[in-house]
Amino acid sequence: MKILIAGGGTGGHLFPAVAIAQEFKMKDNSGRILFVGTEKGIESRVVPREGFEIRFISAEGIKGRGILKKVKSVCKLPIGIMQSIKILKDYKPDIVIGVGGYASGPIGIASVLLGYPLVIQEQNLFPGVTNKILGRFADLVFTSFKETEKFFNKEKVHLTGNPIRKGIAESESEDKEFELKFHAKVSNLKPLKFTLLIFGGSQGAHSINKAMVDGLEYLAKFKDSIFIIHQTGITDLEFVKKSYEKMGFESEVVPFINNMADSYKKADLIICRAGATTISEITACGKAAVLIPFPFAANNHQEMNARVLKENGAAEMIIEKDLNGEMLANKILFLMQSRTRLLEMERESKKMGKPDAAKEIVEYCYKLIKEGVKGSRGQMISLEPTNPRTL
Numbered sequence: 001m002k003i004l005i006a007g008g009g010t011g012g013h014l015f016p017a018v019a020i021a022q023e024f025k026m027k028d029n030s031g032r033i034l035f036v037g038t039e040k041g042i043e044s045r046v047v048p049r050e051g052f053e054i055r056f057i058s059a060e061g062i063k064g065r066g067i068l069k070k071v072k073s074v075c076k077l078p079i080g081i082m083q084s085i086k087i088l089k090d091y092k093p094d095i096v097i098g099v100g101g102y103a104s105g106p107i108g109i110a111s112v113l114l115g116y117p118l119v120i121q122e123q124n125l126f127p128g129v130t131n132k133i134l135g136r137f138a139d140l141v142f143t144s145f146k147e148t149e150k151f152f153n154k155e156k157v158h159l160t161g162n163p164i165r166k167g168i169a170e171s172e173s174e175d176k177e178f179e180l181k182f183h184a185k186v187s188n189l190k191p192l193k194f195t196l197l198i199f200g201g202s203q204g205a206h207s208i209n210k211a212m213v214d215g216l217e218y219l220a221k222f223k224d225s226i227f228i229i230h231q232t233g234i235t236d237l238e239f240v241k242k243s244y245e246k247m248g249f250e251s252e253v254v255p256f257i258n259n260m261a262d263s264y265k266k267a268d269l270i271i272c273r274a275g276a277t278t279i280s281e282i283t284a285c286g287k288a289a290v291l292i293p294f295p296f297a298a299n300n301h302q303e304m305n306a307r308v309l310k311e312n313g314a315a316e317m318i319i320e321k322d323l324n325g326e327m328l329a330n331k332i333l334f335l336m337q338s339r340t341r342l343l344e345m346e347r348e349s350k351k352m353g354k355p356d357a358a359k360e361i362v363e364y365c366y367k368l369i370k371e372g373v374k375g376s377r378g379q380m381i382s383l384e385p386t387n388p389r390t391l
Contacts (some may be wrong), residue, residue: 007101014043016123023163040054041103100128120141124298160354216239218326218333229251231372274303280353280357307354313348
């Protein structure tokens with residue numbers, strides 16, 4: 001079995017792709033998986049570290065760029081398509097999976113031209129430009145939200161949820177609840193510290209970093225009871241690290257967290273953006289969160305994501321324009337001192353999680369390869385996974 005996965009650029013596109021690749025390996029360790037991305041994208045660093053092969057093509061984004069950069073991006077498209085055709089002819093995959101991002105477009109177009117089975121996976125409520133176009137030709141479309149169906153031919157769409165990486169879903173709320181009760185009963189054990197996990201996107205988030213630093217003075221009285229894990233990005237690393245040291249907070253400050261599964265397991269409360277992949281991971285883990293949506297996300301999808309969790313009692317939300325140190329500190333203190341509320345949020349979060357998304361996607365892909373039917377270039381198909389879940 002040969003699988004080709006194309007796309008990336010950001011963690012939001014790449015990490016679901018890694019989850020799908022891991023699931024293919026679980027099902028058939030002898031199979032071969034090839035990623036295709038760009039040298040500037042996060043995939044150039046993460047994919048080799050995850051143990052997968054990767055090749056690069058020329059591709060850049062178009063949406064939200066100036067006219068000159070748009071022209072440059074369009075001019076690169078034919079080059080990217082030709083590079084993609086060569087990769088496909090050399091590799092001869094059984095199926096091509098597009099996950100959005102710059103590289104997904106040229107590979108998707110090339111796979112259609114050469115007649116390779118194509119499926120796409122959309123993380124967000126509103127599809128990106130690349131997936132909207134490729135969705136017209138794809139054989140199957142996997143979505144994370146029911147509302148996304150309207151953007152595609154509904155006969156092709158399967159609501160699977162957004163895939164999450166191996167190990168992340170093992171962070172169980174029930175384990176944390178037991179741990180809290182156990183420590184409450186055994187007085188001679190060292191008190192547990194309330195652990196905060198803070199991160200923006202893969203590059204960090206300056207506004208969140210600054211608000212957390214500004215909020216330290218309001219948390220100072222409780223510093224001996226708090227432990228902070230903070231992914232800052234490269235730019236703010238020293239600024240944040242020195243601020244914690246100056247205020248006497250125990251912390252682990254890094255530019256990028258490689259083992260997110262371990263960090264999720266340790267966290268009592270997560271402070272983060274509200275991208276689709278982040279939402280999928282924290283709900284699969286059943287974690288409580290204070291969500292701070294990125295205000296410039298396409299179609300304001302991050303705020304919409306955050307509101308869904310807030311309305312279901314799984315998270316608190318702070319809009320970027322309202323974000324400041326005092327407000328963030330007050331949210332932390334409230335949840336730190338109200339463990340009952342925190343556990344309620346964890347339970348509601350867990351209810352919303354779909355930890356088997358990658359498994360379902362792989363099952364659909366196997367059926368597509370086995371049955372050899374094509375939704376866009378042949379008869380319409382309606383496949384069911386081997387072990388269907390209630391969606």
